[in-house]
Amino acid sequence: MAACIAALPARAQVWVPAWTASPAPDRKDGTPDKPVQFANQTVRQDMRLGTSAKALRFRISNELGVAPLKVSALSAQLAGGKGKPLPVTFDGRNDIVVPIGAALLSDPVPLSVPAMAEVALTVYFPEPTIAVVRRTPLRVAEGKVAAVADTVKLSYLQNVVSAVYAERATKxxxxxxxxxxxxxxxxxxxxxxxxxxxxxxxxxxxxxxxxxxxxxxxxxxxxxxxxxxxxxxxxxxxxxxxxxxxxxxxxxxxxxxxxxxxxxxxxxxxxxxxxxxxxxxxxxxxxxxxxxxxxxxxxxxxxxxxxxxxxxxxxxxxxxxxxxxxxxxxxxxxxxxxxxxxxxxxxxxxxxxxxxxxxxxxxxxxxxxxxxxxxxxxxxxx
The missing domain is CATH 3.40.50.1110 (SGNH hydrolase)
Structure with a gap:
């Protein structure tokens, strides 16, 4: 019997990279007594997108990791506290473990962004973690918090986001x-x-x-x-x-x-x-x-x-x-x-x-x- 294959509805939009950061091995940003980068901390990264977007997807990289990468409570919003934070999920899950050598792409986040606007991605690291994407400006808060304030001093550290993709009409x-x-x-x-x-x-x-x-x-x-x-x-x-x-x-x-x-x-x-x-x-x-x-x-x-x-x-x-x-x-x-x-x-x-x-x-x-x-x-x- 021939299989019946139903065609999915076509999407008129395309997904294009709007921001990237290359994976990089551990730069030893920790200290001798605390070699990990993040442990029971919430990290906010503001990324300025190079194009407008009707929706976003985030690429979380553990491509150069030496241990599984556990992250949770991911959310995104326009930087500066504009609008309500939206959950960032992966096949509907907000807590994920990225295998060694892999990267995971999030579900679409229905966040409309003008070109050259900043998007804030907040990630909670429940366990000691070594992040393996190149250094970028970050704000780090202790514990699990819903939002990291603008008043938190910028640090220059490695994180886990290697790309943000934007949905738009044309490439x-x-x-x-x-x-x-x-x-x-x-x-x-x-x-x-x-x-x-x-x-x-x-x-x-x-x-x-x-x-x-x-x-x-x-x-x-x-x-x-x-x-x-x-x-x-x-x-x-x-x-x-x-x-x-x-x-x-x-x-x-x-x-x-x-x-x-x-x-x-x-x-x-x-x-x-x-x-x-x-x-x-x-x-x-x-x-x-x-x-x-x-x-x-x-x-x-x-x-x-x-x-x-x-x-x-x-x-x-x-x-x-x-x-x-x-x-x-x-x-x-x-x-x-x-x-x-x-x-x-x-x-x-x-x-x-x-x-x-x-x-x-x-x-x-x-x-x-x-x-x-x-x-x-x-x-x-x-």
Whole structure:
């Protein structure tokens, strides 16, 4: 007997990523006597969405976990206490255990959100927990509470949310920033959304409303080729870009952590230019296989930083020259080196846009975002 299959009603909407954060191994944010990150605590994370939404879904990640992840009492609302918190469930359940190596996607939450608005997700951790998604600004309260107040000081810690998906009528063009701490925005003012990918997203929203989303897949300490504080860009490309982001265009902006020496006492030399070119080409080719455009961003200066030395400086110059050439294999170039370098000291950042001679401050991030030609992505002012 032939099986009778009833067609489900078609949905006119699509689900697109509106915010992301890459999974990252435990950064040891705890203390020696309390190595876990959360234990009997409620955590609130405010995430600014890159597009408007008619409903939301949250992706809870334990992909790099070493133990099952137990979370409960999840709720979401517009940040700032606007509206009633709505439960975030998974197949109708508000208490879940995410297996090791897995991620769970929530049921749709009927929360309407305008573009560039903040959504607050509150999660209770009933047991000692090590969260394995990159650091973001969080508010942490002791015990199980219904809401974490705005007055709770922001902390910069790892959490468990790796993506927020938005339901909308059509898919926008999605741009992914893949990089290290400069892309993550580790030195931006906490809670300011002052990272250059977020600032770029704001510019695109102002000029071409609801046509683009910029996702930040930067991780502090990340390298292109080798593992370190996190999986390399080569290793995480499929998970963080191809599988999760629905990317149309990717900006690759990293390499400084690869080419600098390993620091005292070992002083291990960094990667050479030939190694790096191989890795860059691999990333561009793998993105092209999936119909994704790949943009290279030149490495910014780090003269005067703690691990600056002539060999790695020469490698940076060699790689930037190669990126500016015609045979890099990338679809376009963003010359961040030219944007940020001190014209009188081209191996250094201007003193007024950095504290450590490596990372830009808020003003430096603004310069990066404002220097990008929006027409590169297909956004043109009318």
């Amino acid at each position: 926008p063009t999605i741009v992914v920033a893949l990089g290290d701490s400069i892309t993550e925005g580790a030195t931006a003012t906490r809670g300011s959304h002052g990272q250059w990918p977020e600032l770029l997203g704001t510019r695109l929203q102002q000029v071409c409303p609801d046509q683009f989303v910029v996702l930040n897949q930067g991780i502090s300490g990340n390298k292109v080729m080798d593992p370190g504080r996190s999986h390399s860009a080569l290793a995480r490309l499929d998970r963080d870009v191809i599988a999760v982001s629905q990317a149309d265009q990717v900006i690759l902006f990293e390499g400084i952590n690869d080419i600098r020496h390993g620091g005292a006492p070992e002083m291990v030399p960094g990667r050479n230019a030939d190694d790096m070119i191989l890795a860059y080409r691999q990333i561009a080719q793998r993105l092209h296989q999936h119909g994704i455009k790949a943009y290279a961003a030149t490495m910014t200066p780090f003269g005067g930083s703690e691990r600056y030395e002539p060999v790695s400086a020469k490698t940076r110059t060699t790689l930037n020259t190669w990126m500016r050439g015609k045979d890099s294999g990338f679809d376009a170039l963003l010359d961040f080196d030219k944007t940020l370098r001190d014209p009188t000291r081209p191996e250094s950042l201007p003193d007024n846009i950095t504290r450590d001679h490596l990372h830009p401050n808020d003003e430096g991030y603004v310069r990066l975002a404002n220097a990008i030609d929006l027409s590169l992505f297909g956004c043109r002012a009318k």
